[in-house]
Amino acid sequence: MKNSSQPSPPKLFSHLYIERDVLDHPQSQMIRRKFADSQVILIDHYKEVFNRPSQSFAAQSHSKKLILARKEGKFLHEGSQYSDGFGHEQFFYASSVKGCLYDCDYCYLQGLYPSANTVLFVNLEDVFEQLRPYLGKVTLVATSYDTDTLAIESLTHQTSMWLDFADQYENLYLEIRTKSANIKSLRSIFPNPRVTLAWTLSPQEIVDRYEHATPSLEKRLGAVAEAITLGWKVRLCIDPVIYTEKFAILYPELIEQIFRTIDPEAIEHLTLGSFRMSQSHLRSLKKLRRSDVAFYPYIVRDEMATYPEAIETHILETLLAKATQYLPKERIRTWQRQS
């Protein structure tokens, strides 16, 4: 072979797969304008691309494509046992996006989806229709559950649309969980006290090792500080904690670093939780063989893989001891397997 040049990294969303039915949807048109150089491929249904057999999640992670589709059926799903519903009468998550721009080695999406590509359902108006009948009761909706909606906000404007919707319904609480530092869209919106922005924070060494393509800890903390200044309610999540040989140094230092930047009084909660995953997702992660996270000797009970109880307790005790130097215990939420 004469030519052995290395290719330049492919452009993000170099290919737009668009369902024929949504080609003329305003959001599709806006995205096409934004990615004017991308290849546009017309498809009948997103599953013919997203669910193809023989895809490589690992290879696709370096060259993600965007699929624009119309969601049929249920947008809303009941919250799972792996997450916290914060005591609301009803807890749903909305799946208006499949797949995430970020590429975290510990993420269950690698086990959940056959593809690393992103599916954006452009008919968000239908979620709101589905949600309205529930809003007679106090309801929490996690809008960024199987994705990171803030990370692609400049592309989708979905967070802004959710915030506009939440303004109209007093029983509706939103949780927008993110690792993004992109809060530009929040600057022009009056903060809603029923909306919580939840940032996942990890030590920079963990970010470097496992949270590929995500903003640095410093940038996330900058976004947190700005959101607080703007008047938004903020929760911080040190979750999932990844246990490494340097755990006892990295994570207490993280808490110190957080509260050097952020006033503890200004945050609603701090959430602490160690890595956990359903056994079936963990099996899929192992098949991908992308990172050591999948191969730790977890304890599997009731289909859930967690660190052995002694390590899980050590993680929580260490972090609680540190966190309570800054926050009262009642504002710290922890996830631990119920024994």
Place this chain on the structure above:
Amino acid sequence: MIYLITALDAEARPLCEYYRLKRDTSLPYTLYRSEEMVLLVSGMGRTNALMALSALLGWRIPEDKDILINIGICGAPLEYRIGEALLIHQILDGDRRYYPDILYSHLLRETSMRCVDTPQSLCGDYPVDMESSAIFQAASRFFKLHQMAFLKIVSDHCTPELVTKEGVMELLRSHVDTLDTLISRLRAIQKESSFFSADERDTIDVFKTRFTKSQGDALEDALTYFRFRNKGKFPPLNLLIPNSKRERSLLLEELIATLTA
């Protein structure tokens, strides 16, 4: 290994010359080989392509680092220049659609393509060929979608009667550099085929025979964890294995704890 698939001998000949491939008679199909490349001439049409490629891939099963390129001529509407090389991102065949993953940057024109039964005298919306869907179907049983590519060179504007053997050879000859570049791009995104070396694999497999299936799986996980955390290193597995079941379990527990500490 690089798998090149053409339909016609005229398409194959310039590639054989360029890559210095030698005839191989291992299969009842026209096959050319070098150390790192195998070229199959499938014959025209879906059925020929499906049978020939299935025979080749069953005979020589691809590995994670291998790639497959279907290269050949196609008819196309007027908007495509004669001699233009096209990289196919969607293959349409009746109601079926196939999508190779293009995960590398390139300078080729991308397009959809229809796979049809016979040479076309009437141009439709997309370029046409007669093998791509069958090649995709057979290949996707053995390759991941990012390991294969479909490179087509426009030979005519739906005037197949004007296509000559010499013309086809000239078209292919003029695109050997295009093929070379595509090969290097495709190869650059393939992962290492094995996580452990062959020797390490043997050691692990022998060691695992002394334990139950689930113990063996746990050990393999711990070794993988260790390898991720200690690039290039492999722990010694020459421990004396006790005969007692209980002692074996204890030994394994200790080993896993050490590997994942």
